[in-house]
Amino acid sequence: MGTLGRKALSGVIWSTAETFGTRVVNLASFLVLARVLSKEEFGLVALAGVYISFLELFVKVGVTDVVVQRKHLLDIEKDTAYWTAAALGVIAFAVSVLIAPIAAEWSNEPEIVQIIWWLAIGIIPLSLSRVQQGLLIRNLKFRSLAIRNVLSTFSGAAVGVTMALNGFGVWSLVGQQLTSKFVEFLVLYWVTRWFPALKFSKSSFQDLWHYSSRILGVNFLNFVASNTDRFLIGQLFGISSLGVYEIGRRIIEVIIDISRVTISRVAFAAFSRMQSDINRLVESSFFITRIAALIGFPAMGLFMFFGGEITILIFGEKWKEAGMICQIVALSGLVRLAVLTLPALLKAKGHPGSLLFSSAVQVAASVVMALALVSFGLQAFTLGWASGQLAFFVMLLYFTKRLINFPVKRLFVFYVAPLGAMLCSWVSVKALEGLYPESWLQLPYSVGIHGAVFTTLYLIFVLLFGFRAIKSVWVELDSLLVKGKKVPGADF
Incomplete structure (x- = not known):
């Protein structure tokens, strides 16, 4: 197994541990906050977060991605990227001061002004750590990134929960976010020990901007896709x-993040190092896709079929309305997992423009469908918004086929076994319900019974339908773990 393969495997392991750990901590703190805080308090911070996320786009401006993607990264390029992000951070903070009163007027929520101002403070440490994060990803040092995220997440959760339990209300959510960002900033400087020189090159800026501007466009459209729904819901349905x-x-976002952050971040770094070898890129992408489908599809299936029960069990009866939302978002999550590696492929091969166009189509489709269904209520709006993922799915397949001659038909083969096993498991669970005692179908027992039976049946069905795919994944993983073996697709 090559050095890149070992580093990539190490990256996957550390990213998995980091992402799972941080998301579990976030979810645990969220459970406490959800039971202490009101719907209105969550809504206020969510709406304020839309404006802050928008400003953060211009701070990030693709700096981390361009540091990772460059074949040869010069010192002057790192310095230029750093000072560019720092300047944009100061500008973004100033803009937040100006837009907060406008946001309050639009939303008719005066309290949001102070929330935006305080959250905007977190933009400064974010802008001053973009290059450091890119350097760690570029060198596949995911252990250091894991330390950063775990420390920042634990610190933020501790502050947020403590403030909530002591009656700080909406400000506990603000304190949680600010604490996390400042701890991230301090840890990144500690682990990288990299500090910029007072140098800036106009030519380096122009060269970096050519790539990063397209990443900015992609990130902007991702922002629109991730936040326009929240903005519209706040305006159309209320806080x-x-x-x-x-x-x-x-x-669902927690589960998707575990997959996306763990796999996509490592994949992009590894794909960028092998961008000139198309065969390795394709085989490595297939290897990751098989794993994502076999594990991720049933995870989404659990929430698609039993999301209503799970939501009530975790968050309480007052959040019952959120159950259908959970199920719809899980359906769109299934589509997102199906093309998990394709954005990383396009970026690594230097085609961020195609990703930009795909994101634009997704946003347009989501907005049109959501507004068409808005009169039918919040659940219908959510379904319309989620349908935009199908457009994104189609466009990614089109561009990867056209630009890098990606064998799309082989990709669909990997979906058959997990999808078939998932559907058969659900049908079997529903058929077996008549055999259970009545008490087993009541919360909290129903969640445990349905989850255990669904998971057991999925393992049985997926072995029946996809034994060859599972065996292939096992062989490739074994080749990564045992030095000296090498299987095509495993050495990514």
Whole structure:
């Protein structure tokens, strides 16, 4: 196994441990906060977060991605990227001061002004650590990134929960976010020990901007896709409904983040190092896709079929309305997992423009469908918004086929076994319900019974339908773990 393969495997292991650990901590703190705080308080911070996330786009401006993607990174390029992000951070903070009163007027929520101002403070440490994060990812040092995220997440959760239990209300959510960002900033400087020189090159800036501007466009459209729904819900349905929506999508976003952050971040770094070898890129992508489908599809299936029960069990009866939201978001999550590696492939091969166009199509489709269904209520709006993922799915397949001659048909083969096993498991669970005692179908027992039976049946069905795919994954993983073996696709 090559050095890159060993580093990539180490990266996957550390990223998995980091992402799982941080998301579990976030979810645990969220459970406490959800039972202490009101729908309106969650809605206020969620709406304020839309404006802050928008400003953060211009701070990030693709700096981390361009540091990772460059074949040869010069010192002057690192310095230029750093000071560019720092300047944009100061500008973004100043803009937040100006837009906060406008946001309050639009939303008719005067309290949001102070929330935006305080959250905007977190933009400064974010802008001063973009290059450091890129350097760690570029060198596949995911252990250091894991330390950063774990420390910042634990610190933020501790502050947020402590403030909430002591009656700080909405400000506990603000304190949680600010604490996390400042701890991230301090740890990144500690682990990298990299500090910029007082140098800036106009030519380096122009060269970096050519790539990073397209990443900025992609990130902007991702922002629109991730936040326009919240903005529209806040305007069309009210702050309370936005709180319900946030709860409904939270668990699914945790699961998606575990997959996306763990796999996509490592994949992009590894793909960038092998960008000139198309065969290795394709086989490595297939290897990751098989794992994502076999594990991720049933995870989404659990929430698609039993999301209503799970939401009530975890968050309480007052969040019952969020159950259907959870199920719809899980359906869109299934589509997102199906093309998990394709954005990383396009970026690594230097085609961020195609990713930008795909994101634009997704946003347009989501907005059109959501507004078309808005009169039918919050659940229908959510379904319309989620349908935009299908457009993104189609566009990614089109561009990867056209630009890098990606064998799309082989990709669909990997979906058959997990999808078939998932559907058969659900049908079997429903058929077996008539055999259970009545008490087993009541919360909290129903969640445990349904989850255990669904998971057991999925393992049985996926072995029946996809034994060859599972065997292939096992052989490739074994090749990564045992030095000296090498299987095509495993040495990514």
